[in-house]
Amino acid sequence: MSETQTQLPTDTWIPASWQEYLQVLTKLEIDKAKSYYYKGYMRLEMAPVSFDHGQDHVIIIFTVTLFTTLKEILARGLDTTTFRKTGVRECQPDVAYYLRERAQSIPSGTGIVNLERYPAPDLVIEIAKTSLLDDLGTKRSLYEELGVAEYWVVDVQNAQIIAYTMADQGSKRIQESQVLPGLVIAILEEALRRSRETSQSEVCAWLMCQFQKQEG
Structure with a gap:
């Protein structure tokens, strides 16, 4: 070059x-x-970034944050943060989460997250409109090798979420989160579909009801 x-x-x-x-x-x-x-x-x-990409980004962050709050799961979400293994790999996923004991593993004031010093995120999410094939292909391999535990690709055009659990540098499709047990992918997809037809506040109220029903 x-x-x-x-x-x-x-x-x-x-x-x-x-x-x-x-x-x-x-x-x-x-x-x-x-x-x-x-x-x-x-x-x-x-x-x-397109309008649809932006609104799905907001809904996904709200959903995960609401779920972890109601389930009393420690969580720290990161928006478009750089993760680097110097000389080898670097990425800037749309959304990443550290969960439970890892939620406080990276101190405030950190710039680029050095993956030789800190663990990889538990959950990584890419919001895909024009990048869907790459998110499902090369980027999935990248996150497998980084040691990410779970990876979601949000297909903006079809309001669909392709979710994978990752282990031993491989991945497998899942219909329920493994890092957030009880969070069913179909609920997330329904929230995305509803956001096309109604306000985000109404979608958030609907999500609250769905998660509270699980508690009942």
Whole structure:
């Protein structure tokens, strides 16, 4: 990759050394871009984010936070945070959660999360509209190797969630969260569908009722 290259293709994996990747991040000042590095390739995903992507992002964060609150599960959610294993892998998932004893594992004031010092998130979520195939493919392999316990891909166009449990650098489809037992994926999908037709506050009230019924 030429050091004088000023325009790089986005939403695709291109070959680059780790040093070239860091130089691109510095020179292009891509504060509003998501960046990934995996097996000698880099990927940039640029703003803007669509309306549907944005609203699904909000619903997913609310749902997980509400569920963990009602279940009294310690949780720390992170929005588009950089996780790095220097020279090897880097990612910026849309949403990530540390749960239970790991919720306080990273101190406030931390910048890029160094995965040689801190654990990988328990749950990683990508909100996919134009990046769906990559989220299901290469990024899933990336998160498997990082040691993420569970991975969800939100298919914005179809209001569908493809969820995987991960172990031993492999993954398997699930219909109920393993890191948040009792959280059924179908409930999440119904919340996404309802958000297309009604306000988010009404969707949140509906979710509250569903989770409280589980307690009854």
